[in-house]
Amino acid sequence: MSALNINGREYTVDVDPSTPILWTLRDTLGMTGTKFGCGAALCGACTVHLDGQAIRSCVTPIAAAQGKKITTIEAATDGSDPVGTAVHEAWVKHDVAQCGYCQSGQIMSATAFLKAQPKGKQPTAAEIDSAMAGNICRCGTYARIRVAVADAAKTLA
């Protein structure tokens, strides 16, 4: 039995502690907003926050989440978090998604990045690219991701 704090709620799950957070979320808890893309921390589709840090949940065992807070796309974009909300709204406004499969991970990376920005600082184009470089989008939505991250940053300034 492992205790997990996910999106502010406590869960107890009966899975091996070596099980990745991704599969605990998806298969055990039915929270499917977090996506499986590569299983090897190469594509970023599975990105969630662990104590506010963007991590790849496909290679992070639930043992590593003991005593920490997991935040997933479901909570980041439910309107309760100002940064997540700004990112979500920018994603819709700029019509970023095509197939949409990687976008949960993209949004979680963008949200962690903007949360770490010093107050009032606008990220440069190079900083945005660097922050988002770990997330693959095979549809090629990168042009709109750049615009949406910059726009969300402006909203939050």
Place this chain on the structure above:
Amino acid sequence: MLNEIFPDEIPRALQHMLEHDQADGPTTLPRRSFLKIVGIGGLALGAFPHLALAQEANGGAAAPLKPNQQPSAFVQIAPNGEVTVTINRLEFGQGVQTSLPMILAEELDADWSLVRARNGNGDAAYQDPIFGVHLTGGSNSIKNSYTQYRELGARARAMLLAAAAARWNVDANSLSTQAGTVLGPAGRKASYGELAEAAMALPVPEKVTLKDPKEFRIIGHATTRIDAKAKSSGQQDFGIDMHLPGQLTAVVAHPPVFGARIASLDDSAARATQGVKAVLRVPLDGGAEGVAVLADGYWQAKLARDALKLEWDLASVEKVDSEKQLLQYRELAGQPGPLRFDADMTPLATATHQLEAEFVFPYLAHAPMEPLNCTVQLNEGRAELWVGTQFPGGDSAAAAKVLNLKPEQIQMNVQTAGGGFGRRGVPTGDFVVLACEVAKAARAAGLNAPVRTLWSREDDIKGGYYRPMHLHRARIGFDESGKVLAWDHALVGQSILTGTVFGGRVKNGIDPTATEGMRDPYPLPMRLTVHHPNVNVPILWWRSVGSTHTAFVMETLIDEIARTTKQDPVAYRMKLFADQSPRHRAALQLAVDKSEYGKRPLPAGHAWGVAVHESFSSVVAYVVQASLEDGRPVLHQVTAGVHCNLVVNPRSVEAQVQGAALMGLSMCLPGGAITLKDGVVQQSNFADFSVPRITDMPEIAVHIVPSAEPPTGMGEPGLPPLAPAFANAIASLTGKPLRELPFKMT
């Protein structure tokens, strides 16, 4: 894909496929079962009825309209005015879940803010209206369904008008509509939601008048995707997200070499893994064999699969080696073979300029972000499938064959897919058939639970069904003015269509999906010899199919002729297009104007590159700006000129061009290749089959040529001209042409 297939050939091919093993099974759904299936939602309150139902209710005659012309199957209007439009295609990123409803809503005169979308199922209504089969491919969704969805919307609107006319006892011709409301005399108003139920009882008009495109207020206007919110909040469900009660997940061990069978299996460790329910041998396509591990979830199944001790019988299978294969292709290119074009090559020997070139293109994986998956629930005499597929028609037939069922015993639920690029439209239905084999084996082993068969990324990258490897060789003779006197060309690559249900399209030993994009529209005297070797690597169409390699060959060689004869590459192309290719001219001119090609000074070390190509009935021209950074080609800016006739959703066209351009770039950059050694695919995940990241993305501006002609598709045409435009820019910097993808800088 399939752009050259004649409308009647696919159904005939499928019919043949069905009859082959289902001689006694009906191949089309009887009308009554159509009604029942539509009842999955189509007969909910406020839905439009099937014509037959309405006419039966009215004592009318049998329906003259086909299922795909019936508003009932495509539009539901709820009492609160919400209009739900059913799409007859797979939504896998291309935006049809927005653009098809836009078309219908335009003629329905709906309130766009109340329009929703949902996926169609395997019902006959959702077949491609031209091809007569369930299919998403060949950039055909808008092209083939534009008139269909307009007429559906117009019919539904006419029925709402008739209902209002009856309610107010006035002539329907005196009524008008405005964004979801019928307006009548003396300020009368009724919302579509109020009228829907009464409209449902009325007959469906066969003939309707469509709007003058000048009056369009939805079509042609930049519209945010209907699914934008769901896809920006983790709420969009994909096939992989299926979660049925008691569902098991299967992960399959595939042989390391295509077609191999099991020599020995020790599954004791796998069976001992927590959560594992079964370990089952399953047949794979191409006569191969695999081992399916079924567990409560993916992670346990994968761990157990990795714990299998497997030995494979590799003695009897061809073990492909890419390096040796290239030598064989070179040898073949020099041999006589079937001719696609047969111009006189005599002038070649005496031409002032002679150019010889060889091009090499590797295998390519599609690597859609959502790994392949299919969920199957077997019951007595019935199967239900949930899968993101481009080809539910073929998959249903293939599933029926595997499961010994009749096609009407297969319920196909098309799921929104996380990309596909061709990989989800497989003539053999490979990953759907595999899921059926697994479910069948599970049931035989006493497991009646629904089974989701899920591929790991490694299974996907190593799993074949690649864009075929190709070798091209050209010998071109031209004069001082750049006039081509003779162009002798050989093309070597596996045939995609041969041996599939589409094999009838292979004529005289030539697969049109390999040669599409060659020569035209340039008025060149070409002799094109084609070789289709058999190789033990499963292959498939990959976004823009033949044009992935033919556009590169044509557009870099055209550029080289221009460079050799000291002509501007734009002016040279325009000269060749003359008056014969107005859409090519317009697209290229737009890209030239918007990029300020040749007018704007470029930073030191940067160069312009140009290419234009028609595929799937649309033309895309790129003017790019590129440079070399430490010897590495870098693409900085792309300006697109697009000719796709009338545009339904400009935002969607822009997105498709941005995405296709990036996928075109993926062919150029290091890591964009699948290679084999001793039969084994050498790449396995995004570490070694790399795809572009945000840091590779150039600035890109998309411009569309205005047109009122019926729309052509844009899912694929943005891909082909990107790589040659980039290569042409680099070649103008180095003076050396690039003739291999990914780019090899020597």
